[in-house]
């Protein structure tokens with residue numbers, strides 16, 4: 183038995199209340215009024231006690247879009263190092279993308295991921311499976327077998343599905359199995375060799391720019407296909423004003439579409455890129471200030487349902503290849519909460535409960551997970567956060583193997599200090 187005393191917990195109204203949380207057998211056994219002494223009768227004399235006085239305790243954070251790189255790219259990250267990084271960032275459930283080597287387009291690879299995740303025992307890892315074999319866009323994978331082997335949805339993240347008929351077939355199949363299709367929206371014929379967004383930065387440095395339509399054209403196409411097939415369609419890493427407009431309209435007429443947004447697309451525009459440093463290169467790229475404003479508005483009005491990190495570790499050697507040659511992607515687990523807390527909650531722009539909900543209960547709702555609630559009977563997946571601790575982002579201190587972040591040197595508040603998964607402490611400062 184484990185008891186977390188004097189925790190600040192958000193209630194339904196979004197207010198903070200003091201609670202004692204009693205954990206037994208991996209689940210939340212009871213929640214007591216924190217203004218009273220916790221009752222020893224209910225707690226056993228040998229209970230382990232963690233005093234959370236002055237700290238926020240939330241349901242464990244959920245990240246529905248991450249890259250763990252195993253199998254195949256263990257030099258970038260492993261399931262173990264990625265899980266540790268997630269736990270350190272306050273996450274207890276993460277969903278990993280299939281652009282591994284081999285691609286997660288088969289039951290064997292799904293099993294390997296699940297086994298390694300269990301072995302690491304740090305966070306719950308939910309694997310996605312590929313839509314097409316080797317993510318080549320030519321032939322659908324065996325959706326039934328992949329569902330049977332534990333896939334929670336289908337996606338070719340890393341690339342867009344270029345062929346509309348292929349996407350329609352995938353959606354029809356997924357719908358018949360009650361599974362979601364999760365889309366990386368990118369029309370290759372509009373991207374060419376772009377490495378940053380169209381805009382001032384690209385012009386100044388003579389780089390080929392990626393236009394907003396390359397994302398939005400897939401969003402529009404897929405919304406029509408989702409309407410025709412009735413599938414649950416989820417849009418990855420939304421970054422443009424145009425995509426948001428399309429999703430908002432689709433939702434308003436009852437099409438089953440949901441969407442995610444990343445911290446970097448809420449915080450950075452192409453104007454912020456300081457120079458030719460590939461730690462600022464990710465897909466989709468940082469867009470205009472106007473797109474950033476649209477992402478923030480979309481999140482607040484519910485058009486964008488959830489926040490994900492798109493944690494995408496790469497090595498320093500790869501990122502040293504320069505803006506044009508380096509791979510796309512930045513790490514995200516260990517900075518996500520402090521970034522958003524400091525820049526949106528501390529500044530008074532968002533309620534604390536808005537931030538917490540979009541990283542807990544909302545992702546659980548979108549994907550039908552039992553996690554994301556701090557309630558009696560729920561799994562004891564919990565995150566304790568010190569909202570007042572201030573620290574500077576230092577990639578050398580990261581638990582992830584990746585050092586690729588544009589946020590180095592940012593002074594932030596709201597750092598997770600302890601993470602519980604199924605009642606066990608999986609990370610503590």
Ligand SMILES: NC(=O)N[C@@H](CC(=O)O)C(=O)O
Nearest residue numbers: 249339340464465494510511
């Ligand atoms: N987001 C990225 O910039 N990169 C991701 C791929 C992806 O999410 O599309 C990766 O796998 O590195």
Ligand SMILES: [Zn+2]
Nearest residue numbers: 339340366418
């Ligand atoms: Zn992607």
Ligand SMILES: [Zn+2]
Nearest residue numbers: 279339340492
């Ligand atoms: Zn991704």
